[in-house]
Amino acid sequence: MTDTLILAAVAYDAKVVTIWDGFQKWFAARGLAFDYVLYSNYERQVEQHFDGAFHVAWNSPLAWLQTDRIAKARGRTARAVAMRDTDMDLSSVLVVRADSKAQTVADLRGTTLGVGAMDSPQATMIPLEHLAQQGLLADRDFRVRRFDVLVGKHGDHIGGERDAAKALMTGEVDAACMIDSNHLLFTQEGTLPRAQTRVLSQTGLFDHCNVSVLDGAPESLVARFCDLLLSMRYDDPVARPLLDLEGLKQWRPGRTNGYATLARSCDRFRWIDRFVQSMQP
Amino acid sequence: MMSNAAIDLADLGLDFGATVLLRHALLALAPGDRLTVHGVAPSLDLHLRAFARAEGHGFESADDEHSRGTLVRGTATNARWVGAQRAGSAAPDGAMDHANATWGLAARGAQVEAGAPAFAFALADKDEIWSDNAGQLYRAAAAAQWDPASAIPWDAPRTHPAFVEDALVQVLTYLIENETAALIVPAHFCAKVHPHFREVVQLLAIQAADEARHIEVFTRRALLARDQLGLSTGGGQASLQTLIDEPDFALASFLLSVLGEGSFLNLLGFLQTHAPDRCTAEVMRLAAVDEARHVAFGMSHLLRHAAHDSTLRPRLRVAIERRHEMLRHTAGLNAEVFDALVILAAGALTPAAIARGHAAVADLQTQMDSGRRARLRRLGFDDREAAQLSSLHTRNFM
Ligand SMILES: [Fe+2]
């Protein structure tokens, strides 16, 4: 079935089926045969990508780095061909209670930091790197309390960040990490009650998911897929519910310059070394 | 020409409603226009970036101390309303000839987003259901709702003999099962009519509510002096089953409202006249007032339907004939109900009184027949057809 473009995604939620079924119909109406496979975790997806089980992967930022590093080790090349407008220029924050004595990140020394799942870029890896760059090393200078919800999903599930925010309010942790949009959500929904918390520090900007391709993928098929993806318009009533579900207004060409902080975090903390090594040929 | 606008949110944060002000301000801008945001709420710049990303706008960090950042209006804001369609008009004459499935539950006259889900309302053509007086009938029905607790003299004296009370309880038992059919039929079609035809849906809903009240008052009257109800026959239920099983709105409405409830108008009048107590008389009078509206709606939407569809009258004829065939081997009105009606009109168990009662019931049946024939003629059947079709109507009355 080389005339069918096959995409892989991780089923972090049941709605993933609705999304890709919808995309399948939308692509079919435009003459592209499209199919998808779902994995329960990103590591399996990355592994199968190198086995040639599908053509393009809808990857978390961490899965992108895993793919990129394994590709380099194997003398292959990985590309990011598309991403959502909402995947660009994100930031995470470290939140403390309003009455906390901490005024700068240095004041977190000796405290407990609540983070998301151990494989969450936005709620664990990037904030820990952000602190390390300012001289504060996890487990040496402060304790880390992980809120592991759905490990393997690379933090796609919001639960870990919400649990960390709740733990901040109960006093179980002294600071909590979350992505900027969840900070807005948690303050709106009251998980972080009004005027009872304060943002201690904000990370630099980083990018999130992308559609990744390995060398050797059928080029014209992938090009057709990308062209169609980038042509999806929010004013198309058939596409709009899919874009709403997937959380974007517009697909953008992929870029890979927004993963530097995550890459440094992986270098420093060796988050993915074992997995990448296990994938050596 | 790109324009630059500014907004001051003072101390209002995006977590406490500032998004309303931002969306309002952005709506007034064109894609590419810039909105510089001022304010002193904590985390405002952080939240502006998250808001911009989620809503498809650009965001630029503040380059001076006076602002908290600048939103660059994206294209998604109004994109949702491209191709949106107004679902007719809310005015009384605003119903369209056909209601689109994707208008769904939207208010008539609302602007409906393209791509909204399609709803499977089976009755979406105006000609099948509409009547120009539906709105007026609904308002009349709403104004005429009565409270059983206060509208009926439940404590009025009862001086009639026990056998008259027994006869009344038997008639009420029969009425209750008929009212139940009369509730189920409009309730069933209420859920099938496209809500675009708001007045029809409202009217069917209040019609069902009327029947619910009739069930209540007949039951309550029956239990005033007895702790059990009377008999229900298979033949009576078979007749009603053909009513609630009729899938076609026009045919069901014809059989129920025009023929059945039409006949019931005479029956309720008879029961009011021969009621053994004031409570019963008032129950029958109030029910008859409601029934008159049910008959009126049935007549007017069928008249309109027949004017637009020449195949309707032949189908109505077939419906009566088919129902007659289905019921020809059933007993029709059960003997217990017939006898009870005679006793109510007689008031005494003497040959002379029973003769009077029997004549009154015969007279009732003649009135029912002439009422049905008059309505059939109004629907365009000639005298001969009207007489023939009326005679085929179920002997169970409803
Ligand atoms: Fe009734």
Ligand SMILES: [Fe+2]
């Ligand atoms: Fe009725």
